[in-house]
Amino acid sequence: MTTHRHKVIPTDARALIEARVGKITEYENAEGGLNSEIAAHVHTRYGSIFVKGLRRDHRRIWTQRREADIAPYVEGIAPTLLWRLKGAGWDLNAFENVEGRHADYTPGSADLPLVVELLVNLSQVEAPDVELRSMADRMQHHTTTSDWFSGDALLHTDWFPANVLVKSDGTARLVDWAWASTGAAWIDPALWVVWLIKAGHSPEEAEEWARQVPAFAEADGVAVDAFAEATVSVWEEITANDSTPWMNEMLNAARAWVASRSQPPSFPDIYAPGERDNG
Ligand SMILES: Nc1ncnc2c1ncn2[C@@H]1O[C@H](COP(=O)(O)OP(=O)(O)O)[C@@H](O)[C@H]1O
Numbered sequence: 001m002t003t004h005r006h007k008v009i010p011t012d013a014r015a016l017i018e019a020r021v022g023k024i025t026e027y028e029n030a031e032g033g034l035n036s037e038i039a040a041h042v043h044t045r046y047g048s049i050f051v052k053g054l055r056r057d058h059r060r061i062w063t064q065r066r067e068a069d070i071a072p073y074v075e076g077i078a079p080t081l082l083w084r085l086k087g088a089g090w091d092l093n094a095f096e097n098v099e100g101r102h103a104d105y106t107p108g109s110a111d112l113p114l115v116v117e118l119l120v121n122l123s124q125v126e127a128p129d130v131e132l133r134s135m136a137d138r139m140q141h142h143t144t145t146s147d148w149f150s151g152d153a154l155l156h157t158d159w160f161p162a163n164v165l166v167k168s169d170g171t172a173r174l175v176d177w178a179w180a181s182t183g184a185a186w187i188d189p190a191l192w193v194v195w196l197i198k199a200g201h202s203p204e205e206a207e208e209w210a211r212q213v214p215a216f217a218e219a220d221g222v223a224v225d226a227f228a229e230a231t232v233s234v235w236e237e238i239t240a241n242d243s244t245p246w247m248n249e250m251l252n253a254a255r256a257w258v259a260s261r262s263q264p265p266s267f268p269d270i271y272a273p274g275e276r277d278n279g
C-alpha cells in the first residue's frame with residue numbers, strides 16, 4: 001500500500017524546485033505518511049515550503065491533481081497551495097510549510113477541540129465542482145444502503161492522526177486530500193469516531209466528541225448505524241489484504257462502535273411509566 005519515499009530528493013526534481021524557488025539550503029523528509037515519493041520541508045534563504053511529488057507514471061498520480069483541485073476550497077482548513085508544476089517526469093505540488101506536530105487523539109488530549117473545529121468548518125464546505133468520488137460509491141460493496149451516505153458536502157475521509165497538524169498558535173490544519181470525496185456532512189465526524197476509539201476512548205465518549213459537530217449531532221441514527229457497520233466491512237477488507245497492527249486496531253475499534261450502537265435502549269426509554277408490569 002505504501003510507496004518508497006526517497007531519502008534524497010532526486011536531482012531532476014530538485015532542479016525543478018530550485019528553478020522555481022531558488023537554491024535549496026536544506027530540507028527534511030516528512031515524518032508520517034508514506035504515499036508520496038517526495039514529501040519534504042524545503043528551505044531556501046527566502047523561506048520554507050512543503051513539496052509533495054510523484055513521478056507522472058505513478059499509479060496514484062491522480063492524487064496530485066485531486067489535492068491541487070481541492071486546495072482553493074479549503075483555505076484555513078488545509079495548507080495553502082503555492083504552486084503546482086509538471087516537468088522532467090515529475091508532478092509537484094508546493095504548499096505552505098505548516099510548522100506543527102501530528103494530532104494526539106487520546107482521551108484528555110488538548111488537540112481534540114481543534115479537530116472538532118476543523119470538522120465543523122469542513123462540514124460547511126460544499127463539494128466543489130471538481131472530480132471527486134462519492135462516499136455512496138466508495139461504500140457500495142460494504143452496505144446495502146450506501147445511498148444513505150450521499151450528500152453534497154466535501155469530505156476528507158482520512159483522519160489518520162498524521163494528517164492533522166497542530167500548530168503552536170492553537171490551530172490545526174488538515175493535509176493529505178487524496179481521498180477527498182462527496183457525501184453527507186456527518187461522515188467525517190463518523191470516521192473520526194473510529195480513530196478516537198482506537199486511541200482509547202469508549203465508543204460513547206468518542207461519539208460525544210463527534211456530536212460537537214452539528215452535522216453529526218443531527219445525523220439520522222439509522223444511517224449512522226449503517227455507516228458504523230460499513231466501516232467494519234471496510235477494515236475487514238483492508239486487514240484481509242495487508243494488515244499491520246494499527247489496521248487491526250481500527251477493525252476492533254469499528255467493531256466496538258457497532259456493538260455499542262446495537263445496545264437495546266434502556267427500559268425507561270421504551271416503556272411508558274406504569275406499563276412495565278402490566279404483562
Ligand atoms: N503543508 C505541509 N506542511 C508541513 N508538513 C506537511 C504538510 N503536508 C504534509 N505534511 C507532513 O507530511 C506528511 C506526509 O504528507 P501527506 O500529505 O500526509 O502525504 P502521504 O501520507 O500521502 O505521504 C504528513 O503526515 C505531515 O506530517
Ligand SMILES: [Mg+2]
Binds near residue numbers: 034163175
Ligand atoms: Mg498522509
